[in-house]
Amino acid sequence: MVQGTLLYAQSGGVTAVINASAAGVIAEARARKVKVLAARNGILGALREDLIDTSRESAAAIAALAHTPGGAFGSCRYKLKSLDADRAKYERLLQVLQAHDVRYFLYNGGNDSADTAWKVSQLAQAFGYPLHCIGVPKTIDNDLAVTDTCPGFGSAAKFTAVSVREAALDVAAMAETSTKVFVYEAMGRHAGWLAAAAGLAAQSPDDAPQIILFPERAYDEAAFLAQVDKVVKTVGWCVVVASEGIQTADGRFVADAGGGTDSFGHTQLGGVASYLAGKVKESLGYKVHWTLPDYLQRSARHIASRTDWDQAQAVGKAAVQYALKGMNAVMPAIVRSSDAPYRWKVEAVPLHKVANHEKKMPAGFLRKDGFGITDKARRYLQPLIRGEAPLPYGNDGLPKYVTLKNVPVKKKLPAWEG
Amino acid sequence: MVQGTLLYAQSGGVTAVINASAAGVIAEARARKVKVLAARNGILGALREDLIDTSRESAAAIAALAHTPGGAFGSCRYKLKSLDADRAKYERLLQVLQAHDVRYFLYNGGNDSADTAWKVSQLAQAFGYPLHCIGVPKTIDNDLAVTDTCPGFGSAAKFTAVSVREAALDVAAMAETSTKVFVYEAMGRHAGWLAAAAGLAAQSPDDAPQIILFPERAYDEAAFLAQVDKVVKTVGWCVVVASEGIQTADGRFVADAGGGTDSFGHTQLGGVASYLAGKVKESLGYKVHWTLPDYLQRSARHIASRTDWDQAQAVGKAAVQYALKGMNAVMPAIVRSSDAPYRWKVEAVPLHKVANHEKKMPAGFLRKDGFGITDKARRYLQPLIRGEAPLPYGNDGLPKYVTLKNVPVKKKLPAWEG
Known part of the structure; x- marks a missing residue:
């Protein structure tokens, strides 16, 4: 013992x-x-x-x-x-x-x-x-x-790559008469690891996501919008994955720019995807949808x-x-x-x-134009999303997640005055 | 033949x-x-x-x-x-x-x-x-x-119920020092079917989602905020599922109220979850997160x-x-x-x-207080999310989705002048 x-x-x-x-x-x-x-x-x-x-x-x-x-x-x-x-x-x-x-x-x-x-x-x-x-x-x-x-990370990365591929199939099917641009906001305040993982969804250059925005590169609105327009004109539609941490060259978080005042004059919470979607709609006129998966991406044990x-x-x-x-x-x-x-x-x-x-993403992981990942990044990321972790489901169609009893241990000390 | x-x-x-x-x-x-x-x-x-x-x-x-x-x-x-x-x-x-x-x-x-x-x-x-x-x-x-x-519907419903249960486990774990309220925006402009399906995630009254907002009931901000506060004070945290189609008693879509002007004076796209999250933060002071799954909920073949x-x-x-x-x-x-x-x-x-x-949700599916579903609704909804549809995955960790060749048939008629 x-x-x-x-x-x-x-x-x-x-x-x-x-x-x-x-x-x-x-x-x-x-x-x-x-x-x-x-x-x-x-x-x-x-x-x-x-x-x-x-x-x-x-x-x-x-x-x-x-x-x-x-x-x-x-x-x-x-x-x-x-x-x-x-x-x-x-x-x-x-x-x-x-x-x-x-x-x-x-x-x-x-x-x-x-x-x-x-x-x-x-x-x-x-x-x-x-x-x-x-x-x-x-x-x-x-x-x-x-x-x-x-x-x-690997599970959140898998959720990201799978979700982007699935949503892209939706957008591709509808693009002629409906949404042409779809923006996905990935977690990552300081480094674009999860946004990079979305790149695994693409198998060829025209595959989604055609554009990834990383916090490692300054957000250049004109260049971004030009790229979206180019992709829509070539492919017919465009999926953008944006890291929540993207910043302009002068160091402002784009997510903060997204916040403001709603139509009742009250505080509006910010968000990168909503901001970018608004820009695309306003500047290019394309119908746009966006998603903010938020906690879904880090809790999705099912994938x-x-x-x-x-x-x-x-x-x-x-x-x-x-x-x-x-x-x-x-x-x-x-x-x-x-x-x-x-x-x-x-x-x-x-x-x-x-x-x-803090481990940063290696510079060699980002494509020169800053809108995608390199083969080096793919080689690193790919094994991390590989394989499906087994998960039992109940007859109710939901995963069998456990709630522990969490029985407390008897205290021996005076209460903490912290 | x-x-x-x-x-x-x-x-x-x-x-x-x-x-x-x-x-x-x-x-x-x-x-x-x-x-x-x-x-x-x-x-x-x-x-x-x-x-x-x-x-x-x-x-x-x-x-x-x-x-x-x-x-x-x-x-x-x-x-x-x-x-x-x-x-x-x-x-x-x-x-x-x-x-x-x-x-x-x-x-x-x-x-x-x-x-x-x-x-x-x-x-x-x-x-x-x-x-x-x-x-x-x-x-x-x-x-x-x-x-x-x-x-x-059943697959989108299953995505909704599973995602809400998973995110709730995240919120519950973090609530003491972090997010106390989480808002999930479900599709459904006219009827709250998907929002109702989220109710399947709950097995007992204190389970998430503790609050569901349906387009079938007028959105009453004071009652909503009071309920959020009550749930946080009882359970320690609160998960809200809101249908994108919720309206105030005078028929305004809450999603439209959410839109407005960002901090640069440009158009801000609306959204129910972002609006509700802003209200909770502003009125109750709780840390809040929200998700807008958007197309993820209707394309998630993996679940x-x-x-x-x-x-x-x-x-x-x-x-x-x-x-x-x-x-x-x-x-x-x-x-x-x-x-x-x-x-x-x-x-x-x-x-x-x-x-x-248009099939409406039966009135008997909504709880009297309007914040949840009845047993009758559960009996209807439950079988629809049951079972996991098989899905082959590649060695790259992604589902094996097919791209068809889509070979065109030779045209026989003059071009359409539509």
Whole structure:
């Protein structure tokens, strides 16, 4: 019997497969007879000592957890600052861990979470408390350093490529007498990874999306509109995929320009697709439709990528193995050894190499004209959307997603005054 | 060998399964040795004598057509007026049919198409031309009379229910520190069928969607905002599904109110979800996200309903059988004999009973407070999203959708001067 308890917490925006990582953690820990607690609503639950006893969940529930989107224990947007600025919080966290004999702390999130896990490990060392802190990667933004890709991205990428291809078939069929231009808004405030993934829908130059707008390139309205017009005149219709983060050359977010005042004089929320659609209609006169998939793109477990799902489970499992081996301040990263055939493995990387770095899209991934992706990008992206992750459906036609019992652990400490 | 050719045309907005009806038509006609032509871009192709020879497509291509969304031969929004007003067009149509020895005209669409097919059958009779006109039902709006449901609706309904359930898991996980209200805009300008289908995502009263807004009920802003606030205070978060067609008591479309002027003084396209999200943010101060799935909801073959897919193929097949039996001016309708177990069959109904009628949602389908559906509605809707329609995927992670060759038939008539 391994000594000590494992605490698992989810952090930041959830994905279609973060629960697959959670299931990987719990299944591996159970196999090794390690007790797993989960923090409710991420690090906030850890600070509040609001912990969940995962041993109360059946094996069937944990198996179903692996194919349930969202964050089963709750997540949060809550960033701990530096050790100096937030010292009381870090110390409280350590107190909670100690009170529940937590020797393994697994934090499932993005850049900030890697940073937090690293700081907690530093503090534990300073206090002489034997704690193994492991980061578990997760983000649809695909912007974590070192790892080849991030669990969550591949499934959102697959949703994007499939949806764009499907919508394009609709637009192509109707273009003569109806919509000629369709604009799809992809998530990605800082990097155009998901917009790039839409490029996988195209097999030849005239295929949709004929135009992709990336935050990596300044948005040039005249050039954009000219390109739309050119595509419509050549192909008969045009599908545009725009990253929410596109900016003009002077650094203004186009999404902010889209907001304004509605016809009643009230605040109108912004949006890149709605803005671009308005421009196309106004300047070119084409009938236009647009979509803002928003959370649908990051929660669509029904169209999850098998590669992504496998990797999400693998990093969860590896995190437990690293912790039990006595490793500390590391994160399981996806390492790619070959594009075709696609080969990957999981390797431990130091958390400080991941924390506070942001992986940008390589310049070589964008076509010279800035409106599409290169073959190099395709070779990188393609394996990430490959395969269909299995999903059981009920007789009601809906996926069988699980709701855990989330039984709380009895508190041992005074309430947190944070 | 049956005498004469069959002409098939697609009309109006396409769906995830209209090509399944086309495949049903072609496969059944092939089995009976009837030659099938298709009109390019719907009735326009028929008027222009722009016809496609479907015999040039392989059996494999027609099999793949059955699972390809969009409209493989092109569709159009083009309504023929009355026989008097558009007499020249109807006569041209008849000339084209005669020139290609078309004895069977199958028109796959909604209300207007049923009306057109009916008129063409009247005209052919008046001219003494032996023509069998069959309407093939199709619309995601589910508003055709007589038929229990319309092919295309069930798949859009399944996309809606699944997407709402998935997004709700995301919102629930993040609500404490992030988005508390999520607004989903469903298609449905005149009737709230798709918004109602979202109600299938809920299994208990606190489940999402906690609020549905229907065009059948006047939009009362104060009551809506009070309900949102109540749900957030009870559940912690709230998912709203709004039909694009909701109107205020004085008959204004809320979607139009949403449009206005952006921060640059230019036209801002409207939208119900964006409008409601803005109101929630402004009035209640909750963080809000919204989605406008737009064409994604009607083209998402990847999450098509098996019931819908089966019915789409069945009405295509039945249409050919009716035509070859010598029936005229009829449409294969779905007739339901039982909710549970769900039992349905296809029966011929006269086109004039379908044409120009609009099926409204029964009043008994809406909850008294107007924010949800009744058990009666669930019993009707549930079987329509049941089952997952099979879909082959390629090694590239994308569905294997087919692009037909669409080889044109040699023209025999002078160009149309329409």
